[in-house]
Amino acid sequence: MRIVDLIEKKREKEELTREEIKFLLNEYLVGNVPDYQMSAFLMATYFNDMTAGELLEFTMTMRDSGDTVKFDDIDKFLVDKHSTGGVGDKVTIVLAPILSALGMGTTKLSGKGLGHTGGTIDKFESIKGFKFSKTRDDVVKIANKTGIGLMGYSDKIVPLDKKIYALRDVTATVPSIPLIASSIMSKKLAIQSDVIILDVKVGDGAFMKDIEHAKELARRMIEIGTGAGRKVKVVLSNMDEPLGYLIGNANEIIESIEMLKGNAPKDLKEVVYTIAELALKAKGEITELSEGIEKIDAVINSGLALSKLREFIAESGGNGDLVDDYSILPAAKNKVEVFSNKEGYVSKIKAEEVGKAAMIIGAGRATKEDEVDHAVGLKILKKVGDKIKKGEKIAEIYYNDAKNVEDSKNMILDAYVLQDEKVLEPKAILEIIE
Ligand code: URA
Numbered sequence: 029m030r031i032v033d034l035i036e037k038k039r040e041k042e043e044l045t046r047e048e049i050k051f052l053l054n055e056y057l058v059g060n061v062p063d064y065q066m067s068a069f070l071m072a073t074y075f076n077d078m079t080a081g082e083l084l085e086f087t088m089t090m091r092d093s094g095d096t097v098k099f100d101d102i103d104k105f106l107v108d109k110h111s112t113g114g115v116g117d118k119v120t121i122v123l124a125p126i127l128s129a130l131g132m133g134t135t136k137l138s139g140k141g142l143g144h145t146g147g148t149i150d151k152f153e154s155i156k157g158f159k160f161s162k163t164r165d166d167v168v169k170i171a172n173k174t175g176i177g178l179m180g181y182s183d184k185i186v187p188l189d190k191k192i193y194a195l196r197d198v199t200a201t202v203p204s205i206p207l208i209a210s211s212i213m214s215k216k217l218a219i220q221s222d223v224i225i226l227d228v229k230v231g232d233g234a235f236m237k238d239i240e241h242a243k244e245l246a247r248r249m250i251e252i253g254t255g256a257g258r259k260v261k262v263v264l265s266n267m268d269e270p271l272g273y274l275i276g277n278a279n280e281i282i283e284s285i286e287m288l289k290g291n292a293p294k295d296l297k298e299v300v301y302t303i304a305e306l307a308l309k310a311k312g313e314i315t316e317l318s319e320g321i322e323k324i325d326a327v328i329n330s331g332l333a334l335s336k337l338r339e340f341i342a343e344s345g346g347n348g349d350l351v352d353d354y355s356i357l358p359a360a361k362n363k364v365e366v367f368s369n370k371e372g373y374v375s376k377i378k379a380e381e382v383g384k385a386a387m388i389i390g391a392g393r394a395t396k397e398d399e400v401d402h403a404v405g406l407k408i409l410k411k412v413g414d415k416i417k418k419g420e421k422i423a424e425i426y427y428n429d430a431k432n433v434e435d436s437k438n439m440i441l442d443a444y445v446l447q448d449e450k451v452l453e454p455k456a457i458l459e460i461i462e
Pocket of ligand 1: 209
């Protein structure tokens with residue numbers, strides 16, 4: 029088999045066989061295919077797509093490039109929830125304790141933030157002493173006690189994705205739906221779970237800028253999951269504004285805890301409840317999603333979900349008391365307020381711009397090597413649909429280093445898109461695909 033023939037086949041929109049896909053990827057993994065040939069194949073894929081058969085084989089070969097993790101010794105219905113990445117996206121931190129309180133377990137890989145999007149690892153690591161599980165045995169130990177099994181990505185899981193993603197990044201082939209679908213699903217298929225629930229973010233701050241592309245990504249990921257014999261559900265959720273009000277690491281832990289105390293921002297609540305309802309339905313506990321609301325309300329109102337988060341933090345090396353005492357979390361030394369320079373109804377808050385405004389004061393990373401300042405972040409005070417008067421306070425910036433604060437302020441001002449006509453409050457969940 030010659031690699032150049034496989035590239036030519038893809039260029040001519042012919043279907044590659046399973047053996048050909050396997051050969052290409054496995055040879056690339058061991059260094060026998062140079063980056064320039066893989067780049068050409070990725071670009072041909074960007075333009076010519078993959079058939080269902082090609083996509084499944086591509087994903088399975090990626091998955092099999094490293095370790096796969098089984099959780100047979102966790103005696104619970106296991107949910108793997110994954111978000112395609114957003115701003116203010118603290119869903120996992122709230123959802124996992126709720127699922128645990130509902131008698132389910134969460135098993136998932138979590139990542140660090142990059143660019144304008146945050147990562148669950150950084151958020152939990154704002155808790156002093158908190159150690160993210162690196163091995164399967166650690167995950168099992170903590171999950172058996174708390175129902176929450178979060179594991180940091182390791183180089184041993186789907187190493188091929190890391191290699192191919194780095195190449196996509198420098199060859200303008202990241203925004204290819206089959207390549208995104210296979211990248212995400214190879215990591216989902218590497219971990220055992222009973223249902224995979226994907227939260228595909230749609231809008232300014234997301235990979236998928238519009239609903240049609242988001243639906244196509246959802247369709248391709250369901251196609252892969254079904255082909256691999258897994259149960260996959262998808263929600264498409266709005267990222268034309270950040271989720272909730274707080275952005276940053278320690279900041280987002282606080283907003284998550286507040287939701288578990290019953291003080292939820294409306295949009296965050298809608299996303300968390302919908303995913304928890306999908307999990308309950310997948311487990312067979314309810315037949316209609318709306319039947320889940322009462323059950324979820326009950327575990328929040330009783331404090332059970334919050335106690336699961338407390339346990340998880342303590343089992344992971346942190347001080348669980350922080351759920352009642354936020355002074356245990358790191359706090360920024362300074363605060364600056366942002367006042368609107370225009371007036372009208374908020375029609376959109378460019379999430380990517382807000383994410384970057386948080387990143388440049390240290391809440392996120394511009395490159396993988398950057399250090400994160402867990403204490404800093406933003407609070408937005410106005411959401412889509414709200415009316416703003418000129419001179420009214422719209423945000424607060426919590427910072428330690430003043431270097432980029434002025435730029436951050438300008439980015440927040442620029443992120444707010446206002447209009448004269450009234451704006452309806454947006455829906456957080458745009459579509460559910462079961
Ligand atoms: N997330 C991933 O894991 N891979 C992609 O290609 C895009 C988003």
